[in-house]
Amino acid sequence: MTISSEGSDPHLPRELERAIFELAALRRPRSIPVLMLVAWRVKEWLDPVLFRSLDIGPDSKSPRITTAVLSCTFTQFEMLARNHAAVGRSLRNAMLWLLTNEQQRALFALAPNIENIYIYPPVRRAVSAAQAPLELVKLTRLSTSISHLENQLC
Structure with missing residues (x-):
């Protein structure tokens, strides 16, 4: 000192x-x-x-307050990230709850440095060949369920 x-x-x-x-x-x-x-x-x-770790949910539900990380709705995150680019660049860990595929794609475009993602519920619609793959080059962990594939694997 x-x-x-x-x-x-x-x-x-x-x-x-x-x-x-x-x-x-x-x-x-x-x-x-x-x-x-x-x-x-x-x-x-x-x-x-x-903004390193966020719990992001749908606009129809209020943000969850039971988690250890901060929560917000998709619209709140989108507004912050569009007005302050550092918000999107800072996001590393995302827990996505009940977001549509379009919302998920928009979020990934706003936050290219995501390393860990948890998606609930899992994406159940196949991605069409016309959609370009996402460029999440820093992604190291994706957590979701693949139970919807059980009939397609047999």
Whole structure:
């Protein structure tokens, strides 16, 4: 710790302060909005972390509040991502609930850096050959059910 020249108030080095806030944000994502109120520098540090993991659901249902991550509707995410490109670029982990195929494709176009996706319910309609494949080059994990394929595998 260093002592300021104006008084005896000790303060942490910025690198350590940032590491502490980022660790707290990653451990408890729902606390990020409150942590961002501490100071402008903390808001700047935590902006990318805020939208790192999201639970995104349909517009017809209110956002789920039982999850450990922040929740929003598809329209809320779409509006944020279109107005602030950093929101879409920050999304790494997405839990998609009851979104249509069109909404999923729009979300993937707005958030090209997604690494992990959970989709419920699974996509039950085959993708037509005319549709271009999605370019999620950073995707490492996709979780969904393949039970709808059981009759086609026999």
